[in-house]
Amino acid sequence: MSLWEYANPKKFMDTTGPLVPWVAGAAAVAMATGLIWGFFLTPDDFRQGSTVRIVFIHVPAAMMAINIWVMMLVTSLVWLIRRHHVSALAAKAAAPIGLAMTVIALITGGLWGQPMWGTWWVWDPRLTSFLVLCLFYIGYIALWQAIEDPDTAADLTAVLCLVGSVFALMSRYAVFFWSQGLHQGASLSVQAGERMAADYRYPLYLCMVAFGLLFVALVLVGTRTEIRARRMKALEARARMTQGLT
Helix, strand or coil: CCHHHHHCHHHHHHHHCCHHHHHHHHHHHHHHHHHHHHHHCCCCECCCEHHHHHHHHHHHHHHHHHHHHHHHHHHHHHHHHHCCHHHHHHHHHHHHHHHHHHHHHHHHHHHHHHHHHCCCCCCCHHHHHHHHHHHHHHHHHHHHHHCCCHHHHHHHHHHHHHHHHHHHHHHHHHHHHCCCCCCCCCCCCCCHHHCCCHHHHHHHHHHHHHHHHHHHHHHHHHHHHHHHHHHHHHHHHHHHHHHHHC
8 A cells, every 4th residue: 555545635534534533532641641740740850940840841842843844844845746735735734733832832931941041032043943933834824825726825835844944953953053052952862961850751751742642633633624625615616617607
């Protein structure tokens, strides 16, 4: 069975329909367990106090904000190369979710930064590139809304997605490019000396899985909604054409 079979809207709808309740249920269980574990069953940090618990929302949201844009980049490339409409609609459905994750990451970052840095915002390289990524999400969504022809909108938003990928990569790797930034290094590391304590690491892993499952559930629902909306427009156009002929 070829992966490209799922680019067929009917095949996609038939396959994903039964999956949505299971993925959504798994996301709800993982989210509830991870947040309860992280916020109520972990000790205060000896330096950051209770503020450290923001990490259970901030890190997964920031991770998803970047990875969602990467997903949009891949599906946009599929659209440009293979002209599969499901891929373009999946990118369109993912954008509002990515914007929400970006806003959550920016807000929770400010909530953490105020007591740690003494300010809600600094023009740190990673923070600045993340803010620009947020603006690209807004521009991407606005471009879809501004262009009436869906194929033209898919083409132009795909190009915008390619450009915005630069800032997605900068948001992820800015700490390696500019060592003078205030933003801390990676929260999770494979090196024992830099590794987060197990008390925080394991609930954070669960929260990351929960955010990932939540995204999958939402993007499946959003893509299915976009497919139905396109079918409705096609039926309305056909009905108007039939009325015009009669």
